[in-house]
Amino acid sequence: MKKVSATVYGLLLILNLPLQAKETDYLDCIETHLVQLANDAMIAKLKERCKHLVTQEANQPGALSRRFDKERNSAFNPYVITPHRMNYILPFTYTDSINTDAYQDLNNYADNLEKSESKFQMSLKVPFNEDPIFSKGDGLYFGFTLASWWQVYSNNISKPFRETNYRPELFYITPINWRPLSVSTGAIIGIEHQSNGRTQILSRSWNRVYAGFLVEKQNFAFAFVPWIRIPENKKADPLDDKGDDNPDIQKYMGHFEVLMAHKWDRYEVNLMTRYNFTSNNGGVELGFTFPLWGKIRGYAQYFAGYGESLIDYNHKHQRLGIGIALTNIL
Incomplete structure (x- = not known):
């Protein structure tokens, strides 16, 4: 058997x-x-x-949410500064068209501007709430960003800072309990002032209110941020201290920004673009970070269009720069 x-x-x-x-x-x-x-x-x-x-x-938080979670762990430490936008130093940049028109009334200044210059940006934010305000993970922040263009390669005009922009803002950001196609979503609303701190003919500034929609999935983040400019009174004379320094700024800067960032391994690419469909003007900025040593990362940046800085809001040019990034977006 x-x-x-x-x-x-x-x-x-x-x-x-x-x-x-x-x-x-x-x-x-x-x-x-x-x-x-x-x-x-x-x-x-x-x-x-x-x-x-x-x-x-699929339900794991994306890279942007993970960044905010890490920041909350140290945000109220008095010895820690929390980054907002990217922090970087570009010792060398080159533009195909330096803006000399804005400086024509300054003797011997415009003709001695060099197309090569340095650029850097420092950005931080301060949280107001440690516990949720309206929903889990939300936050109210004060942010401040300083960007500067330094004529360090000009020998005939004492290497001045050609332009510095100051950008304080107050904003609220919160996740949204809506996950189409397994993506995470969020919203941001804020008010900001942007100025170059100059007077009379070199003065540039504007105020705006913005509201944005955020989307993230794994190591990709996307934001659509439209804004409304807060109107100012017209100047009776161009040399007046009060009034609108640049009434046509939205013609060149547009009415919205689209922001994207993606990282893989130890590399990250980010994109900013804005556009005005009526005037067909806008600008685009592309950045790429790569590992160097420790927390220091290499950073390459390319800009094309209008509005890289406030003094250049109506000046079209291209710029390529190379340097280091102290922080990433994601």
Whole structure:
């Protein structure tokens, strides 16, 4: 008689069935299906486990949310400064068209401007709330960004800072409980002032209110941020201290920004673009960071269009720079 496995033999004892030689084919069939049932159960369990892991991974917060979570852990430490926008230093940049028109009334200044200059940006934010205000993970912040263009390669005009922009803002940001296609969403609303701190013919400034929609998934983040400019009174004379320094600024700066960032491994690429569909003017900035050593990262930046700085809001040019980034976006 054909040998029967312990599994089948145990089943026969439970069912109180006799073991006869003529039934060996039948028993082989039972054994085969018992093994198959065990495999099916294991496969079902494995499928359930994988489904859980995939769902769990899809619901993981994106890179931008992970950044905010890490910042909250140290945001109220008095010895820690929390970054806002990117912080970088570009020792060398080159533009195909330096803006000399804005400085024509300054003797011997415009003609001595060099197309090569340095650029840097420092940006930080300060949180107001440690506990949620309206929803879990939301935050009210004061932000401040300083960007400067330094004529360090000009020998005839004492290497001045050609332009410095100051950008204080107050903003509220919150996640949204809406996850289409397994992406995370959020919203931001704020008010900001931007100025170059100059007077009379070199003065440039504007105020705006903005509201944006954020989307992130894993290591990709996207933001659409439209704004409304707060109107100012017209100047009776160009040399007046009060009034609108640049009434046509939205013609060149547009009514919105689109921001994107993606990182893989230790590299990150980011994109900013703005546009005015009526005037067909706008600008685009592309950045790329790569590892160097420690927290220091290499950074390459390319800009094309209008409005890289306030003094250049109506001056079209291209600029390429190389340097280091102290912080990333994601």
